[in-house]
Every structure is written in structure tokens, then in C-alpha cells.
Amino acid sequence: MRILFMGTPDFARANLQALCDKGMEVVGVVTPQDKPKGRGLTLTPCDVKKYALEKGLPVYQPLTLKDGAFLDTLKELDPELIVVVAYGKILPKYVLDYPKYGCINGHASILPEYRGAAPIQRAIIDGKTETGVSIQRMDIGIDTGDVICVEKVTIEPSDDFEAVHDKLAVASSKGLLKAVQLLSDGKATYTPQGDEFTYAEKITKDDCYIDFNGAVNDVHNRIRGLSPIPLSFTRTADGKVLKIVKAHISDKSANGKIGEVVFLDSSIHVKCKDGVIALDIIVPEGKGRMNARDLINGRKIAVGDILG
RNA sequence: CGCGGGGUAGAGCAGCUCGGUUAGCUCGUCGGGCUCAUAACCCGGAGGUCAGGAGGUUCAAAUCCCCUCCCCGCAA
Numbered sequence: 001m002r003i004l005f006m007g008t009p010d011f012a013r014a015n016l017q018a019l020c021d022k023g024m025e026v027v028g029v030v031t032p033q034d035k036p037k038g039r040g041l042t043l044t045p046c047d048v049k050k051y052a053l054e055k056g057l058p059v060y061q062p063l064t065l066k067d068g069a070f071l072d073t074l075k076e077l078d079p080e081l082i083v084v085v086a087y088g089k090i091l092p093k094y095v096l097d098y099p100k101y102g103c104i105n106g107h108a109s110i111l112p113e114y115r116g117a118a119p120i121q122r123a124i125i126d127g128k129t130e131t132g133v134s135i136q137r138m139d140i141g142i143d144t145g146d147v148i149c150v151e152k153v154t155i156e157p158s159d160d161f162e163a164v165h166d167k168l169a170v171a172s173s174k175g176l177l178k179a180v181q182l183l184s185d186g187k188a189t190y191t192p193q194g195d196e197f198t199y200a201e202k203i204t205k206d207d208c209y210i211d212f213n214g215a216v217n218d219v220h221n222r223i224r225g226l227s228p229i230p231l232s233f234t235r236t237a238d239g240k241v242l243k244i245v246k247a248h249i250s251d252k253s254a255n256g257k258i259g260e261v262v263f264l265d266s267s268i269h270v271k272c273k274d275g276v277i278a279l280d281i282i283v284p285e286g287k288g289r290m291n292a293r294d295l296i297n298g299r300k301i302a303v304g305d306i307l308g
Numbered sequence: 309c310g311c312g313g314g315g316u317a318g319a320g321c322a323g324c325u326c327g328g329u330u331a332g333c334u335c336g337u338c339g340g341g342c343u344c345a346u347a348a349c350c351c352g353g354a355g356g357u358c359a360g361g362a363g364g365u366u367c368a369a370a371u372c373c374c375c376u377c378c379c380c381g382c383a384a
Contacts, residue, residue, distance in 0.1 A: 035384080036384065037384070039380090039382095039383095040309085040310080243381090285313080285382080286312070286313035286381045286382085287380065293319085294319060295320070295321095297320045297321075297334045300320080300321075
């Protein structure tokens, strides 16, 4: 089956890799334009493009799919199936209709929950203990397609975004291969999503701000849901940003003010509304990541300091 | 030329603004002591080409000037 792959980040890369490893016939890879990234704003290709180049797959980077220019590419490659994973652009109807087997998408949630941009992070932040990947037959809406199959994964209490992301990448690859098999066998079934759905909005800076005046569980969920990227943060008394990579719920109890550093051992224990959160790994502004212990040894923080 | 922080013992930092005796702190580490015991406490030790340039200024530079290399945060 002639497959055209469309995707952008590492999550998509894992899926593309799975298809290739399985020996699927990937006739082309579509990714967005390279963007200026990092220090110095150097033009950087996305993970999917890097991988495609390594494998010698033809890469296409159309500015837009909206005008018919992309149609020429489609005709040239003549895919029988388009696989889309975290591509970032909406596919126009003419693209959806082109392939014989349609367009399928791997979305990192159990649809119709968490449609949209940041399903993994939102699920963790919300304290979910289970999520998954849905392979859907794409339609005009955003993640509104009929579901072909679902692969579930468990979210452990200690899992952060990266851990769940990696589990889902595996699950997604598995689901995708299964879906492709079903399609080629003509055995695919399509389950409509129903009317009750939720959206997983894109993560903004506001989402990253830690509110210690909340339940310690929520604080913890937010920290792990956003780690190791983009990372949640708080501020020191002098306004410096302190990003939190890892934390755990402390067994200490304390009377301090909200956001007050109440205890120091190898972690920084901070008072929340109904408990204490212990910060383990930190990224101070202008610095790299370090253990809380190191920050304490450098005399940068003390009991009584107020964070937030 | 996007903005900014930084490279000082194994780790995190101070010292540099206003150059000057043995480069300091919190840890770790090693040895000893106290203790029923300890990641606690006490005593002592080892460990540093102060990123690099047989650069510049100076009687004297970790500290001032110049060049190079490397690391990181933000923003995208």
C-alpha cells in the first residue's frame, strides 16, 4: 500500500519509524517548513524531516495545503493512504478525499476526550490514570473522525509528560499498524465519537504557572504533566523564574503561608493549600537543571522564603 | 547579527564593581572522635593550571582590556 506520511514532532517521528521498520511502502513525507529555533534562531528541520532524510525518503514542505498546488504532489505520489500524526495543519477536503483508503490519524487520547493540541499534557494535569491513542478516519473537523481502533495506556502516579509520551508513541505505532492492516484487509470498522467531547487546548504560559494555593495533588499533576517540556514554573521572592522538573508529594505537614519554603532536606518543601509539595529537580533562571540539594548548597534558597 | 546568564576543587555557589598576605562558603569525599545508633554532632585532612590565549595593562590580575572556545536560560 502506497502511504504518504504527514507529521512534525518526535511523537510523529516514532510512528513514521514504526511504519518504515515494518516495511511499509512510504512514498513520501510531508512536514511543515523549517522554522528558526533555539539560540541564534537557526533554521531547524523538525524531527520527522530529520528522520525522513536519514532514511532517504522524499520530503515535501508545502507552505499551505489550501491552494491546489499540493494536489500536484498528491497526483505525483498517488498515495492509497495518508497517515497523519501531529502534523499541525488542517487537511482540506480534497486531500482527505484523494487516497483510496482515506486519511487516518493517530491522536494521543481516547476520543472523544481531549481533542486538540495538547491531549497528553492535559490528561496528566487533570490527574487521569488512563489515556490512550485513537486511530481515526479523518474528516473535516479537528479530531472528530470515526474511530477505527484505540490503544490504551496507564498513567502511573510518577509518570511525567515524557514517560506518557513515550508509552503513547509505542501504542500509537501499534494502533497505526493495526489500522493499516484492517484497512488493507477491508475489515476496518468505524465508530462515531458521539456528542460528548472535551478539548485539550494548547499549553500556554499561564498553564505553566504553579499555583501553590491549590491542592497538592493538582500542583504535582501540573508539574509532571509539563515536564520535561515546557516545564511549570514559580518565582523566587526577587522575581527570578524557577522551573520545576520533578517533584513529589511530601509527607511533611506544616503551618506556613502558601508558597512558603517550610523544610529543606534533599528537596525543597513548599506549602500548598492542603499539603506540602517537595521539589526535587529545578531549573533556575539562566542556569541548567540541578538537584534541589545543589540549589540549597549554593545558598540560593532558605526556609521561610516565599515562592510564587 | 533575537534577548540574557555563566565557565573558580567531585557538586552548587561567593569573591570580580573600588586589582594586592595561605582564593572562601554549603555539601560530598577521606581519617579520627562522640553515640545504642544515625543522612545528626565535633575535630582534622586531601582536592583548585580561577575555561583557553608562554595576549595586553600593571610592581602585582580570579579580579581591568582584547581574542577564542564551551555551557545554559528566555523568546520563537
